Amino acid sequence: MGGSNVALKIIKRLSTGTAPYFSLAILLLLLAYLLSAATQDSSRLNDLFLLIFGVGIACLVLLTTILGRSLFRLYRDFKNKEEGSRLTIRLVSLFVLLILGSTTIVYGFSMHFLHRGINSWFDVKVEQALNDSLELSRAAFGIRMRTLLRQSRLMAGTLNQLPEKEINHSLRELTQLSGALELSIWTMDGQLVISSIENPAIMVPDKPNEAIFRQLEAGEDYIGLDPTDNAILQLRAAVVIPQRSTLAQRRLLHVLFPVDERLSVLGKTVQEAFTDYKELNYLRKPLVTIFTLTLSLIVLLTVLASIWFAIWISRRIVQPLQELSEGTQAVASGNYNQQFTAAGHDEIGFLVRSFNQMTQRLTQARNATQRSHRLLEQQTNYLTTVLGSLSSGVITIDNKNYLRTANVASSDILEINLQQRIESPIAKLANHHHHLQAFTQLLEQQTKHSNNWQQQLELQQQKGQQTLMCHGTSLPNNEGWVVVFDDITTLLQAQRNAAWGEVARRLAHEIKNPLTPIQLSADRLQHKYLPLLPDTESGTLIKLTNTIIQQVEAMKDMVNDFSDYARSPGLELVSSPIGELMREILALYQSNPHHQFTLTTDKDDIKVKIDKNRFRQVLHNLLKNAIEASEEAKIPVNINLTYQAVSQQKGEFLEISISDHGPGIPAEMINTLFEPYITNKAKGTGLGLAIVKKIIEEHGGNVWAKNLKPNGMSIIIQLPLEDKKA
Amino acid sequence: MPASAIVKIIYRIALLALFTTPVMAENFSVQSATINKIGNGFVVNAEMHYPLSARVIEAIENSVPITFSQQLELIKSVPLLGKYWQWKETFWTTELRYELRYHALTQQYVLHSIDTLHRQNFPTLESALNALGQIKNLSLPPEYLVDNENLILNLRTELDLHALPTPMRPGALISSKWQLTSPWVAATWP
Numbered sequence: 082m083g084g085s086n087v088a089l090k091i092i093k094r095l096s097t098g099t100a101p102y103f104s105l106a107i108l109l110l111l112l113a114y115l116l117s118a119a120t121q122d123s124s125r126l127n128d129l130f131l132l133i134f135g136v137g138i139a140c141l142v143l144l145t146t147i148l149g150r151s152l153f154r155l156y157r158d159f160k161n162k163e164e165g166s167r168l169t170i171r172l173v174s175l176f177v178l179l180i181l182g183s184t185t186i187v188y189g190f191s192m193h194f195l196h197r198g199i200n201s202w203f204d205v206k207v208e209q210a211l212n213d214s215l216e217l218s219r220a221a222f223g224i225r226m227r228t229l230l231r232q233s234r235l236m237a238g239t240l241n242q243l244p245e246k247e248i249n250h251s252l253r254e255l256t257q258l259s260g261a262l263e264l265s266i267w268t269m270d271g272q273l274v275i276s277s278i279e280n281p282a283i284m285v286p287d288k289p290n291e292a293i294f295r296q297l298e299a300g301e302d303y304i305g306l307d308p309t310d311n312a313i314l315q316l317r318a319a320v321v322i323p324q325r326s327t328l329a330q331r332r333l334l335h336v337l338f339p340v341d342e343r344l345s346v347l348g349k350t351v352q353e354a355f356t357d358y359k360e361l362n363y364l365r366k367p368l369v370t371i372f373t374l375t376l377s378l379i380v381l382l383t384v385l386a387s388i389w390f391a392i393w394i395s396r397r398i399v400q401p402l403q404e405l406s407e408g409t410q411a412v413a414s415g416n417y418n419q420q421f422t423a424a425g426h427d428e429i430g431f432l433v434r435s436f437n438q439m440t441q442r443l444t445q446a447r448n449a450t451q452r453s454h455r456l457l458e459q460q461t462n463y464l465t466t467v468l469g470s471l472s473s474g475v476i477t478i479d480n481k482n483y484l485r486t487a488n489v490a491s492s493d494i495l496e497i498n499l500q501q502r503i504e505s506p507i508a509k510l511a512n513h514h515h516h517l518q519a520f521t522q523l524l525e526q527q528t529k530h531s532n533n534w535q536q537q538l539e540l541q542q543q544k545g546q547q548t549l550m551c552h553g554t555s556l557p558n559n560e561g562w563v564v565v566f567d568d569i570t571t572l573l574q575a576q577r578n579a580a581w582g583e584v585a586r587r588l589a590h591e592i593k594n595p596l597t598p599i600q601l602s603a604d605r606l607q608h609k610y611l612p613l614l615p616d617t618e619s620g621t622l623i624k625l626t627n628t629i630i631q632q633v634e635a636m637k638d639m640v641n642d643f644s645d646y647a648r649s650p651g652l653e654l655v656s657s658p659i660g661e662l663m664r665e666i667l668a669l670y671q672s673n674p675h676h677q678f679t680l681t682t683d684k685d686d687i688k689v690k691i692d693k694n695r696f697r698q699v700l701h702n703l704l705k706n707a708i709e710a711s712e713e714a715k716i717p718v719n720i721n722l723t724y725q726a727v728s729q730q731k732g733e734f735l736e737i738s739i740s741d742h743g744p745g746i747p748a749e750m751i752n753t754l755f756e757p758y759i760t761n762k763a764k765g766t767g768l769g770l771a772i773v774k775k776i777i778e779e780h781g782g783n784v785w786a787k788n789l790k791p792n793g794m795s796i797i798i799q800l801p802l803e804d805k806k807a
Numbered sequence: 808m809p810a811s812a813i814v815k816i817i818y819r820i821a822l823l824a825l826f827t828t829p830v831m832a833e834n835f836s837v838q839s840a841t842i843n844k845i846g847n848g849f850v851v852n853a854e855m856h857y858p859l860s861a862r863v864i865e866a867i868e869n870s871v872p873i874t875f876s877q878q879l880e881l882i883k884s885v886p887l888l889g890k891y892w893q894w895k896e897t898f899w900t901t902e903l904r905y906e907l908r909y910h911a912l913t914q915q916y917v918l919h920s921i922d923t924l925h926r927q928n929f930p931t932l933e934s935a936l937n938a939l940g941q942i943k944n945l946s947l948p949p950e951y952l953v954d955n956e957n958l959i960l961n962l963r964t965e966l967d968l969h970a971l972p973t974p975m976r977p978g979a980l981i982s983s984k985w986q987l988t989s990p991w992v993a994a995t996w997p
Contacts, residue, residue: 120973128969130977138817218912290927292934306913307928314913352912356870359911360972363869368974374817 102390105144109382112137116375130371137378144385151392165403169395176391180384188380195372203362211355218351221344222306226316229338230304232259233318237334240266241323252277262315263287263337266322268330269298289335293319297333306340312349314340401429405436417444472567479561482507482525494549494568495520496542516541520549527553528562537569545785546752548573578775581757585647593640596633603629642768646757652692652779659724659735660686662693666700667722676708681723689735689800695776702769703739703796710743710794726802733802734782740795745788754786770796833858835987837962838940840994842947849947849955851879851994855940855964859932862984863966866975867916867932872908874921874970875939879903881951882959899951904967905939960994 116137119130155173158166236255243251248266256264256277265276265286271294276286293303296319303319316338324331340348401421408419419440421433465488468475474491476499478484483506487499497514508525511518519538527534533554540547551566607626611619660682667678704720711718724737746754753759755774760767773796777784782800789795840853855877859867867873881899886892904921915928916935929935942962952958965988968979979985 127973127976131980134977215911219914222912290929290934290938292930296930305915305928305930307915308910308913308917308926310924310926348912352910355911356908359870363866363871364972364974367978371974371977 102393105386105389108140109386112140112382113379116379120371120375134374134378137382141378141382141385144382144389148385148389148392151389155392164406165399168402169392169399172395172398173388173392176395177388180387180391184380184384184387188376191376192373195376196369199365199369199372203365208358208362211351211358214351215355218348222314222316222340222348225340226304226306226318229316229336230302230318230320233304233320233334233336234302236264236336237320237322240334241325249275249277259336259338261336261338263335265335267333267335269294269333274332286335287337289317289319289333293317293335294333297321307337308352313342314345314348316340398429401433405432408436408440412440412443417447474566474568475563477556477561477563478507478524478528480559482528484510485561491566494547494566516543520551523551524553524562524564531555531559538566541752543785546570574778577756581771582647585643589640589644589647593637593644596637596640600630600633600637603633642772646768646772646775652695654690654692654780656688656690657693658686658688659691659737662691662696663700663722663724663737666697666704670704670708673718676718677720679719679721681721683725687724687726687735687802689802691780691800692776695779699773699776699798702773706769706796707739707741707743711741714743716742727799735800735802737798737800738795740789740793742793745792745794746786748788751786751788755784835964835966835989837964837989837992840942840960840962840992842960842994842996843944844997845944848949849952850944851942851947851960851962852944853942853962853994855942855962855989857936857940857964858987859936860984860987862982863987864932866971867907867909870909870911871972871975872906872970874967875905875907875964876967877903877905877942877964878962879945880961881947882961884957884959886957899948903942903945906970907935907939955996958996961991962994963989963991965989 112133115133116130119127119133121127155166155170159170236259239255240248240251252264252266252275255261256279262280263276263278263283263286266274267289268274271288273286273288278284278286289303296303300321302321303317305317307315307317309315318336318338320334320336322332322334404421408421411419417440420437468486468488469490471488472490474488474494476484476487476491484499484503487503492499495514495517497510497517502510507521511521517540519540523536523538527536533552535550535552538549538551540549547568548570549566550569551564553562553564555562603626607622611622614622660680663680667680670676670678707720708718711720719742721740722738723740724735727734727736750759755770757771758767759770774784777798777800780800782798784796784798786794786796835858836856838854838856840851842849842851857875863873879901880897883896883898885894885896887894906919906921908917908919909915910917910928913928915930916932918927918929918935918939919925927935927938929938947960966985968976968985971979
């Protein structure tokens with residue numbers, strides 16, 4: 082395990098960084114050296130050529146695989162449109178073009194020179210000359226050979242004449258006479274008969290070989306030139322010795338003649354030159370093949386390694402640019418935390434350092450902006466909170482009378498959701514909400530002038546008249562207006578109520594006290610002076626005193642009413658079913674057959690917190706009012722009562738309406754109907770509806786009147802429901 | 808040399824490196840081998856057949872010397888599991904090497920024994936090959952033949968390709984036309 086780990090580490094170390102490229106380069110150089118050494122003629126690596134070549138091919142395959150993988154990765158990156166892949170491909174293509182171009186030229190020229198170099202060793206003329214010299218040598222030897230053959234035949238004829246006993250002696254003589262090196266007689270089946278050798282050191286004669294025997298047996302004499310061990314030439318002749326009788330054994334004479342030393346040396350030179358030339362010529366083709374193969378292998382390896390190196394170096398060049406590109410994109414999308422390690426001191430390193438500086442500055446700038454933005458936001462929140470907690474409505478409008486901001490109170494006061502109308506013209510508010518027409522008109526008029534303004538405004542709301550106090554202040558740089566308005570309706574109402582309360586208290590105090598003595602005095606006047614007066618006059622007295630008493634009584638009633646109005650005892654709120662209460666009160670009125678009442682209700686009775694006694698007074702006042710209105714108009718009394726729960730923006734309400742079919746209320750009175758001393762009836766104090774309003778407001782509710790179509794009017798009461806089902 | 812030729816050569820090299828050389832031409836062969844007892848010693852007589860391929864003949868005609876090698880080995884075979892599994896020990900080998908070349912001037916084929924430096928000239932190639940193929944009365948080392956039971960004498964002959972001129976060697980080593988080695992043949996005992 083440990084060993085394999087170490088091996089893995091070494092492989093990892095060798096396959097990362099620049100190590101594989103340099104080791105590859107060294108390996109290639111070594112391989113190239115070995116290949117060139119193996120093609121040398123006298124090298125020990127000669128026999129290893131095939132092995133080295135095989136290693137080269139293996140390297141080629143390995144390199145091709147690695148290169149293929151690199152190229153595939155490059156292609157995949159390009160297809161996935163990864164950063165920097167286009168530039169890498171462009172660089173690699175450029176490198177590959179350069180490598181292929183230069184290598185092809187070098188390879189082409191190398192091949193050309195190789196072929197020309199090897200071919201230049203050979204020449205037709207030289208070849209012809211060599212052939213001719215060989216032929217010449219052969220011719221020169223041929224003359225001598227023919228002479229010697231004839232001489233041998235003569236010797237054979239001589240030997241034939243001699244008796245068997247003298248042959249040995251004659252042979253020695255013949256050797257000396259002929260100048261031969263060796264003379265021997267052989268039987269045709271290869272047995273030595275006798276021999277004579279010039280050189281005493283040689284004991285055994287040279288035996289002619291099988292081919293010569295066969296040739297002689299075919300009846301043909303043999304003459305030939307023989308090279309010997311030390312490359313000296315000899316002439317060998319073999320002739321059949323003519324038979325003396327047909328029964329005699331066939332024999333042959335074998336003669337070895339020396340060749341003239343000078344001729345022999347010349348012949349040897351010609352032979353060697355011819356042989357060398359012919360061999361070289363024959364070896365030309367394999368030599369070219371081997372050199373071509375070696376050169377091609379080295380070139381291919383170099384090209385592949387160079388391309389691999391080109392890819393590596395392209396990636397190395399592009400990597401910082403790729404990082405920069407990604408960094409720039411990140412900066413563009415708002416991520417300024419981009420810092421790269423600057424590689425080297427070249428222009429790219431400078432670029433990286435500049436980029437780092439830029440992102441640092443950008444980060445600083447962004448932080449400053451964020452700080453100021455947060456500050457601004459805090460201030461805005463502060464202002465919004467302040468404005469939101471104001472009970473006054475605050476709106477801003479721009480120069481073109483477009484609504485810019487509105488606080489919560491403004492929406493409540495105007496009973497319209499202004500938040501939805503922001504960035505829309507003020508004039509459009511009145512399109513859907515007619516009651517705001519006066520408001521918008523006021524704004525449009527006032528914003529034409531540049532002065533600050535203040536104006537009270539009456540709005541016709543559904544629940545009656547609303548009084549607003551508006552202040553307009555122009556914004557700095559004439560950018561628009563800020564309009565502050567308060568709903569002062571309640572304030573005015575309270576002021577009026579206070580005034581009427583004071584009046585009522587004074588009336589009660591100042592008028593009620595003398596009324597009883599007046600009444601008592603009138604009564605005593607009648608009793609005391611009636612008996613004194615004649616009958617004709619007594620009628621008048623009674624009539625006058627009664628009038629005083631009745632009017633004083635009426636005045637008392639009126640003063641009591643005022644007293645009631647002024648009085649405001651604490652409410653005793655009890656949760657009571659409203660339906661039951663209404664039926665109870667209606668029961669009191671149903672004794673009159675001419676009066677008709679209808680009560681339209683929800684299915685369930687609704688409980689509401691009220692002071693029962695005070696609320697009875699409310700219903701009594703309203704019913705009385707309605708009956709009187711109908712009676713005055715001489716129309717049958719027909720009164721509808723309804724109550725129902727309604728859900729509004731501000732919460733749940735109980736809505737009670739009491740409607741008659743009378744003549745209704747004149748339009749100019751509808752806003753002041755509930756104020757004291759406002760009445761359209763002949764009799765009545767005008768306090769009934771004022772008291773109703775007072776009680777309802779004490780309950781936290783609201784009351785208003787509206788005319789019905791085609792005739793009649795309706796009084797509507799709204800009381801807040803705390804919890805509907807309680 | 809055109810690129811297609813280079814590709815062709817590389818392809819051939821790859822192909823031949825992958826597969827052992829297929830038998831295409833007729834190979835050398837040991838026709839007969841017999842051991843004879845002469846006195847106390849043993850001699851071997853053998854006849855070998857050398858059908859040269861055209862490529863080899865072409866080389867000879869072009870004055871390239873060709874080296875032939877005749878190999879003999881004595882093997883002691885000890886049967887361990889009958890005839891199915893035998894322990895074989897080679898304890899003697901010898902090699903006879905001959906160089907054959909054409910002598911253009913004399914138009915003779917010169918057969919040169921590298922071991923004995925003996926030279927023979929032949930007017931024809933066939934006669935030279937015939938002479939080459941004859942092993943006559945080659946004495947075997949007597950020290951190994953005392954107990955000749957289970958002894959096997961194997962013979963074979965081949966071309967010594969490593970003796971070829973350098974440029975021819977790689978081509979010859981992978982070419983089937985140069986792979987003419989005969990199979991081992993066991994000599995018969997008297």
